[in-house]
Amino acid sequence: MFASLSPAWMLRLKKVGYWIWLVPVLGIPLSYHWSQGSDRPNAWTWFVIGVVFLVIPLLDAIVGRDPANPDEASEVPLLEGQAYYRLLSLLTVPLLLGMLVYGGWVFSHTETWDWSGRLGWILSVGTVMGAIGITVAHELIHKDPALEQCAGGLLLAAVCYAGFKVEHVRGHHVNVSTPEDASSSRYDQSLYAFLPHAYAHNFRNAWRLEAQRLRRKGLPALHWRNELIGWYALSALFLLAFGLAFGWLGALYFLGQAAMACTLLEIVNYVEHYGLHRRKLADGRYERTTHEHSWNSNFLLTNLFLFHLQRHSDHHASAKRRYQVLRHYDDSPQLPNGYAGMIVLALFPPLWRAVMNPRVRAYYAGEEYQLSDDQHA
Template identity: 80%
Template sequence: MFERLPSNWMLALKSIGYWLWLIPVLGIPLSYYWSLGSEQADAWAWLVVGIVFGVIPLLDFIVGRDPANPDEAEQVPQLEQQGYYRFLSLCTVPALLAMLGWAGWVFVHYQAWSWVGQLGWLLSVGTVTGAIGITVAHEFIHKDSRLEQNAGGLLLAAVCYAGFKVEHVRGHHVHVSTPEDASSSRYGQSLYAFLPHAYKHNFLNAWKLEAERLKRRGLPALHWRNELISWYAISALMLLGFGLALGWLGALFFIVQSLIAFTLLEIVNYVEHYGLHRRKLDNGRYERTNPSHSWNSNFLLTNLFLFHLQRHSDHHAYAKRRYQVLRHFDDSPQLPNGYAGMIVLALIPPLWRAVMDPRVRAYYAGEEHQLTDSQLLPR
C-alpha cells in the first residue's frame, strides 16, 4: 500500500505513526468502559489481546511493507539529533505506569467479570506492558544517557525482569546466534523447550555479568553498586505497593502481568533468531555479527507499534542506532509476517516449523551442515 511512496514521504508519515503505541495503551481503559453494563463484559476484557494477535497480523498483510531507508549522509544525522523522537518514546513511561496501577485497581474491584474476564484482563495488560513497555525499555537500555538508562530500568522493574537490562546488552548482543546464547533459538527447537532455559539464563547470566563488572572494580557482588539489586528492589517495592493498596489480589495481578510481559519478550527473542547462527572461524572465534544473523520483518504497521524493533537485523549489526533510523536490508532473512502474527505461529510448534524450517533451510542452501551445528543447545 505504501511501498511506492517516496522515501521522504514515508519518513514524515512514520514520524507521526510512531504514536500508534497509544492505541493498545488506551485500549485497556476503553475495553473496561465498554464492558460497563454490557452483557458480554468478559469478552471486552479480551479486546486488546484479540486486536494485537488477531487483527494486526491481517492488517500487516493489507498495509504491506515499508521500503524506505533514511539517507545516511543527510537524513540520519538530522533524525538522530531531533529530540522529538526521544520525547515520543519517553512519553510511554508515565503512560504505562499509570495504566498499570489503574488496571490493577480495576482487576481487584470490578465485579462484572468472571474468571474468564479476569484472565483476559491480565493477558491484555501483560501484552501492553510486554509489547510496548519492554520494547521501549529495549530502546532505552542501548543508549548512553542516564535518563534513558533509568527509564529503561524502571519499565523493566515494572515487569520484574531487570536482568534483561544487563544480560541483553552485555550477554545477548555479544553471543547472539551462537550456542552460548540462550536467547537465540535453535533450528528445530520448539518454543516450549526454549522458554524455561531463557528465563533461567536471563537471571543467572545477568547476575554473573554484573558480578564480573564489580569484581573488576574490586567490589563484591553484593554491593549497592550492583544495579540488579537496585532494580529488583524497585520491583519488590512495586509488588509491596500493589499488595498494600489492593491486597493479595493486587499483588497477584502485578506478578501475573509481569510473567505475561516477560514471556512475550522471550517469545519475540525466539522469533528473532530462530535457526540462524554465526559461523565459527578458524581462530576459534565467531564471525562478527551482521544483518544476516537476525530475522527481519519490514511490515509497516507492526514496525510503527514497536518502534522499528522488527528491523532487528540492523539493530544487531549496529546496536546504538536509534529506532527512527534503523534500516531494512533486502538480503537479511525475512519473516513472512509481523511479530504479532509470528508469535501466534510460534505458539503452535507444528505450524511454526512448517512455515519457518523451509525458510531456514533455504537460507543455508549449500551449507546444510550449518543446520546440524546450530542444533547445539546453549549452555
Template identity: 80%
Template structure:
C-alpha cells in the same frame, strides 16, 4: 499499499505514526468502559490481546511493507539530532505506569468479571507492558544518557525483568546466534523447549555478569553498586505497593502481568533469531555479528507499533542506532509476517516449523552442516 510511495513521504508519515503506540495503551480503559453493564463483560476484557494477535497480523498483510530507509548522508544525521524522537519514547513511561496502576485497581475492584474476564485482563495488560513497555525499555537501555538508561530500567522493573538490562547488553549482544546465547533459538527447537532455558539462563547470567563487573572493581557481588539489587528493589516496591493498595488480588495482578510481559519478550527473542547461527571461523572464533544474523520483518504497521524493533537485523549490527533511523536490508532473512503473526505461529510448533524451517534451510543452502551443529539443545 505504501511500497511505491517516495521514501521521504513515508518518513514524514512515520514521524507522526509512531504515536500509534497509544492505541493499545488506551485500549485498556476502552475495554473496561465497554464491559460496564455489558452482557459480554468477560469478552471485553480480551479486547486488546485479541486485537493484537488476531487483527494486527491481518492488517500487516493488507498494509504491506515499509519502503523507507533514511538517507545516510542527510536524513539520518538530522533525525538523530531531533529531540522529538527521544521525547516520544520517554513519554511512554508515565502513561504506561499510570495505566498499570489503574488496571490493577480495576482487576481488584471490578466484580463483573469471573476468572475468564480476569485472565483476559491480565493477558491484555501484559501484552501492553510487554509489547510497548519492554520494546521501549529495549530502545532506551541501548542509549548512553542516564535519563534514558534509568527510564528503560524502570519499565523493566515494572515487569520484574530488570536482569534484561544487564544480560541483553552484555550477554545476548555478545553471544547472539551462538550456542552460548539462551535467547537464540536453535533450528528445530520448539518454543516450549526454548522458554524454560531462556527464563533460567537469562536471570542467572545477569547476576553472573554483574558479579564479574564488580569483581573487576574489587567489589563483592552483593554490593550496593550492584545494579540489579536496585532494580529488583524497585520491583519489590511495586509489589508491596500493589499489595497494600489492592490486597492479594493486587499481588496476583502485578505478578501475572509481569509474567505475561516477560514471556512475550522471550517469545519475540525466539522469533528474532530462530535457526540462525554465526559461522565458526578457522581460528575457532565466531564471525562478527552482521544483518544476516536476525530475522527481519519490515511490515509498516508493526514497525510503527514497535518503534522499528522488527528491523532487528540493523539493530544487532549497529546496536547504538536509534529506532527512527534503523534500516531494512533486503539480504537479511525475512519473516513472512509481522511479529504479532509470528508469535501466533510460534505458539503452534508444527505450524511454526512448516513455515520457518524451509526458510532456515534456504538460508544455509550449501552449508547444511551448520544446521546439524546447531542441534545441541533438546527439542
C-alpha cells in the same frame, strides 16, 4: 500499499505514525468501559489480546511493507539529532505506569468479571507492558544518557525482569546466534523447549555478568553498586505497593501481568533468531555480527507499533543506532509476517516448523551444516 511513496514521504508518515503505540494503551481503559453494562463483560477484557494477535497480523498483510531507508548522508544525522523521537519514547514511561496502576484498581474493584474476565485483563495489560513497555525499555537501555538508562530500567522493574537490562546488552548482543546464547533459538527447537532455558539464563547470566563487572572494580557481587539489587528491590516495592493499595488481588494482578510481559519478550526472542548461526572461524572465534544474523520483518504497521524493533537485523549490526534510523536490508533473512502474527504461529510448533524450517534451510542452502550445533563443537 506504500511501495510507491518516496522515502521522504515515508519518513514524514512514520514521524506521526509512531504515535500508534497509544492504541493498545488506550485499549485497556476502553475495554473496561465497554465491559460495564455489557451482556458479555468477560469477553471485553480480551479485546486488546484479540486486536494484537488477530487483527494486527491481518492488517500487516494488507498494509504491507515499509520500502524506505533514510539517506545516510543527509537524513540520518538530522533524524538522530531530533529530540522529538527521544521524547516520544520517554513519554511512554509515565503513561504505561499510569495504565498499570489503573489496571490494578480496575482488577481489584470490578465484581462483574469471573475468572475468565480476570485472566483476560491480566493478559491484556501484560501484552501492553510487554509489547510497548519492554520494547521501549529495550530501546532505552541501549542508549548512553543516564535518563534513558533509568527510564528503561524502571519499565523493566515494572515487569520484574531487570536482568534483561544487563544480560541483553552484555550477554545477548555478544553471543547472539551462537550456542552460548540462550536467547537465540535453535533450528527445529520448539517454543516450549526454548522458554524455560531462556527464563533461567536471563536471570543467572545477568547476575554473573554484573558480578564480573564489580569484581574488575575490586568489589563483591553483593554490593550496593550492583544495579540488579536496586532494580529487583524496585520490583519488590512495586509488588508491595500493589498489595497494600489493592490487596491480594492487586499483588496477583501485578505478578500476572509481569509474567505475561516477560513471556512475550522471550517469545519475540525466539522469533527473532530462530535457526540462525554465526559461523565459527579458523581461530575459534565467531564471525562478526551483521544484519544477516537476525530475522527481519519490514511490515509497516507493527514496525510503527514497536518503534522499528522488527528491523532487528540492523539493530544487531548497529546496537546504538536509534529506532527512527534503523534500516531494512533485502539480504537479511525475512519473516513472512509481523511479530504479532509470528508469535501466534510460534505457539503451534508443527505450523511454525512448516513455515519457518524451509526458510531456514533455504537461507543456508549449500551450508546445511549450519543447521546443527555440531559445527560449533
